[in-house]
Amino acid sequence: MATIPVAIAGAPYDVRIEAGLLAKAGTHCRPFLRKDTVAIVTDEHVAARWRETVAASFAAEGIESRWLVLPAGESTKSWEQLARVIDWLLAQEVERKDNIVALGGGVIGDLTGFAAAIVKRGCGFIQIPTTLLAQVDSSVGGKTAINTPAGKNLVGAFHQPVLVLADPLSLDTLPARDVRAGYAEVVKYGLIDDAPFFEWCEANGHHLLAGEADAREYAIARSVAAKARIVAADEKETTGVRALLNLGHTFGHALEAETGFSDRLLHGEGVALGMALAARFSARQGLMNGQDAERVAAHIGAVGLPASLAALNLSCDGRRLADHMLHDKKMDAGTLPFLLLRGIGETFLAKDVDLGDVAAFLDDELARR
Numbered sequence: 167m168a169t170i171p172v173a174i175a176g177a178p179y180d181v182r183i184e185a186g187l188l189a190k191a192g193t194h195c196r197p198f199l200r201k202d203t204v205a206i207v208t209d210e211h212v213a214a215r216w217r218e219t220v221a222a223s224f225a226a227e228g229i230e231s232r233w234l235v236l237p238a239g240e241s242t243k244s245w246e247q248l249a250r251v252i253d254w255l256l257a258q259e260v261e262r263k264d265n266i267v268a269l270g271g272g273v274i275g276d277l278t279g280f281a282a283a284i285v286k287r288g289c290g291f292i293q294i295p296t297t298l299l300a301q302v303d304s305s306v307g308g309k310t311a312i313n314t315p316a317g318k319n320l321v322g323a324f325h326q327p328v329l330v331l332a333d334p335l336s337l338d339t340l341p342a343r344d345v346r347a348g349y350a351e352v353v354k355y356g357l358i359d360d361a362p363f364f365e366w367c368e369a370n371g372h373h374l375l376a377g378e379a380d381a382r383e384y385a386i387a388r389s390v391a392a393k394a395r396i397v398a399a400d401e402k403e404t405t406g407v408r409a410l411l412n413l414g415h416t417f418g419h420a421l422e423a424e425t426g427f428s429d430r431l432l433h434g435e436g437v438a439l440g441m442a443l444a445a446r447f448s449a450r451q452g453l454m455n456g457q458d459a460e461r462v463a464a465h466i467g468a469v470g471l472p473a474s475l476a477a478l479n480l481s482c483d484g485r486r487l488a489d490h491m492l493h494d495k496k497m498d499a500g501t502l503p504f505l506l507l508r509g510i511g512e513t514f515l516a517k518d519v520d521l522g523d524v525a526a527f528l529d530d531e532l533a534r535r
């Protein structure tokens with residue numbers, strides 16, 4: 167088992183990673199529970215595949231698990247479902263010192279974490295992420311949120327979990343497309359500041375995607391260690407360090423917005439393409455060498471993630487995509503911080519990017535066939 171400490175001042179916790187952990191969830195959670203019942207929030211897809219395993223692991227510890235099973239999908243991160251979770255937790259008589267469990271992908275983790283942050287002014291929670299995206303990204307770092315009609319993740323809180331349990335075996339039941347989308351966030355850590363890890367991805371990414379246990383566990387552990395390092399340095403995104411995690415996300419969000427945040431482009435797919443675009447744009451600005459930028463795009467394409475804008479068949483122009491960026495919630499006093507690369511593993515926050523240059527670049531990318 168790999169154990170990665172997340173050294174947040176005042177709220178440190180461990181991320182434990184091991185194949186088969188879901189079947190031992192009860193044992194790992196036991197020291198964090200004060201009662202012989204536990205409240206678990208999950209979604210219908212995860213419940214169908216893993217509820218029995220997890221419930222049995224708690225029962226073996228003499229703990230009765232109580233379940234709230236929500237609809238699957240991004241639309242569950244809503245006011246309505248938040249109210250439902252809160253009312254249910256209150257009916258379970260959850261107390262401030264209790265730890266509730268979020269079992270699922272980033273949707274369940276973000277929603278349940280936010281509910282935990284505000285119910286009775288805050289109770290504890292344990293993250294048991296079951297998607298690759300949630301295991302390498304959303305379950306660590308304490309960002310919780312719901313969506314509103316005005317946009318994604320606009321209402322939320324920083325609230326750290328007390329424990330994270332990541333079971334690579336849970337990915338066996340996850341659709342391949344979701345695994346691949348989550349893999350984009352793995353590649354991201356190599357590109358941010360760890361060139362040897364990017365090389366590891368080039369050599370081993372296909373093993374991970376084929377379900378090889380060692381490759382999965384290694385990639386999750388190394389990704390979590392990277393995220394832990396970054397969030398411990400800048401828990402609330404005040405110094406700019408945490409912003410590095412948004413590599414590929416400014417382009418990616420614009421593409422997600424243009425495709426209506428739909429199945430046409432999953433978040434991780436947008437990030438993958440966004441990273442390829444960030445690399446190419448960096449090369450065009452003379453910041454990064456062109457061969458390295460193409461190497462980034464080549465790996466993304468090689469694993470079956472979108473690496474070129476032309477493949478999306480969009481009917482808009484570069485200006486329209488750049489306009490989506492103006493609505494990015496990372497906008498700061500009218501300027502948009504942009505993450506660019508000086509090389510593989512050398513991401514930095516550029517503050518003086520001209521959106522006109524970005525629009526012209528995107529026009530050229532849209533025209534590439």
Ligand code: NAD
Pocket residue numbers: 209210211212215238239240243270271272273274276296297298299300303304305306307308309310318319336337338339340341344433
């Ligand atoms: P998700 O939670 O919707 O899961 C994707 C799909 O897989 C869903 O249909 C789900 O039911 C299903 N699923 C989950 N685990 C499964 C399993 N083991 N087997 C079979 N099916 C399974 O999506 P996601 O990609 O995990 O998370 C996306 C969300 O994460 C977004 O809302 C995003 O905003 C958020 N996010 C948050 C952070 C953060 O720091 N808090 C970071 C990145 C993303």
Ligand code: ZN
Pocket residue numbers: 303351415433437
């Ligand atoms: Zn992301």
